[in-house]
Amino acid sequence: MKNLSRKNLITLLLPSFLFIIFVFAVPIFYSIFISLHHYNILLPYHPFVGFKNYIKLFQDSVFWSSLKITLYFVVVAVTIELSLAMLIALLLNQDFKGREFLRVILMVPWAVPWVVNGIMWKWIFNSEFGVLNKLLLQIGIIEKNIKWLGKPFLALNMMIFADVWKETPFIAILLLAGLQAIPIDYYEAAEIEGANSWVKFCRITLPLLKPVTFVALSLRTIWAFKSFDLVYALTQGGPSQGTNLLNFYIYQTTFSHLDFGYGATLSLVLTIIILVITLLFYKFILTEEE
């Protein structure tokens, strides 16, 4: 690096710099620009409205309801996924027959495309023909069909169920990779000191998994905030907007109502929320460790 002249350095960095400018910076600044305008493509003019779209957002009951639903979805889904994934990873980290086969099978849900996953669960949850009702009726848990997607809060939880089914394997594999990187010597030393399994898990496994947990938690949280395909294929945000996640609301505003100005405002707010949450994770998980 020391041998490179300033000119050569600039020449080498320029393509990446330009790429970042055009692919990231320009769209972001253009979004900010649009969000300051009444930008509906069906209107002949797109006047500058200042922060009117941002003020509208504070008065928009659908936005607040979507945000509340999204936060519930993210917290519940990611918590369940992380907990389940940890259990699965710990299990798959043991030495037993068929472990490799189980690891492969585990990845199947994650390999299913999102839209296919949504359509599959739509039919599984179907109140009249769905396999879930059939199964529960056959084993006598329920006496009549349940309208899984017929009530807003129940539908939201069923959507979380579908999300957990699909996303848990990915986190499990990430955690498993982290588990395998922990030197066995630590556990052996702890055993000599008389530590039981729980102590070993709390004092060795969890602290050493922090970097991987940060990656898994950040990625899943970001992806959960961005959830769109599942809502689109499974519920379309209903009933009664009970599953209207923020990203789906942005889609409706932008591409259905064609209100690009307000859609850009909502997108920027979602970006800021995700950024803040990721920074908080970083602060609490990684900085503490450093």
Add this chain to the structure above:
Amino acid sequence: MKKTLFLTLILVLTFCLSMGAVTLKMLVRPDEGGVIELYTKEFEKLTGVKVVVDYIGWDQISIKTTTALMHKGGGYDIIFIPSAEKSRFAAMGQFVDLNEWFTEDEKNEFLKSFVDYYSHEGQWIGVPWYSGGAHFVYNEKYFQDANVNPEDLSTWQDVLNASKAIVEKSNAEYAFTPSCKYPGNYYYNYGTILLAMGGQFFDENLNPVFNTGIGVEALELLVEGVNQGVFNPAGVSLDDYETLKIFQAGKSAFMINSTWSANQAMLPEASTVADYAKVRMIPGGKNSETGGLIYGGAFGITKASQYKEEAVELVKLLTGTEAQMMHAISGFNLPTRNSLFEGSRLEAINKAWPVYGELVAQVEVGSFGPDVVWLDPFRRALATAVQDAISGKKTAKEALDWAARQAIDIKSQYE
């Protein structure tokens, strides 16, 4: 050197040949009955013009078309215009005025109501291709089991009363499963019941009126049916295809569904109740017509098209008498040409499609939904209101008042 020269020659020849060929690009919804496929091939044979058709599913066509129109037609010469999108596609100003390409006689061959609907600010922007609407399809056996004569049902209160008897005395789990999942499902739930009862969405100044009088009564009837256990509450999460499947499986005694679905209910290979599925006019109010919501599809030609003449010829072929007749018989879509509602052609379609006459009668008394550019966001608010009322989150009046406030707000954003 020789190799390079040879390759250059090939490239130049290919370029010259491609410059001479005319290629039409078309954006359209899925090909029901294979009519587009057949007639575009015939057009290619007759004219030597190549036709590239992009078939886009119903769930994506709105966005695909919108983005195409935002970019001067997106390279398409012919674009399909569903009736529900007519106003907003027209507002984007990318379609030619067809009055310049069709003679008055040619124009008069189409149903006037459809030509009028596909006119925008004095310009005719879409050649009507097919028509359709909401229909009342019922299971004759269930009605007989309950000793209910379907012809005696003149009001929706009669329907509600009969529904109780049907659920008690027949094998139907529910009398009716409304489709209320998508905004566009207003054809098959509250929207059609409102119109059939003689109500309307907006007054002449586009102020909401659906949250008063008949409007509230119509939704209260739906809610009452759900509360009494005769209308299926799961309808809030079901679309029109799913409610068709429920009817075909013999779980519902009647359905309000599309022209295509009405036919599917009668197909032995698709329906377990094919022998009992019948159609009657949608019951109405005390002194009203029995028309529900209707819909249609048309072809528009983009201003940016370089081959308008060829595009017009293709549209004429696709919306011609023979193509529309085939579209009716194999695609189960009602036509838009006057000649297909009379004489020998009417008989021919009737022969292949026995309920054709009844379906036509229903569409003849129906009306299009609100002709506004903000129809989609309005329908979305209305869908939420219907779901809120059915799921008991709000009363019918509260839900409709909320939708009315939304409608006023949405409308103001386009002024």
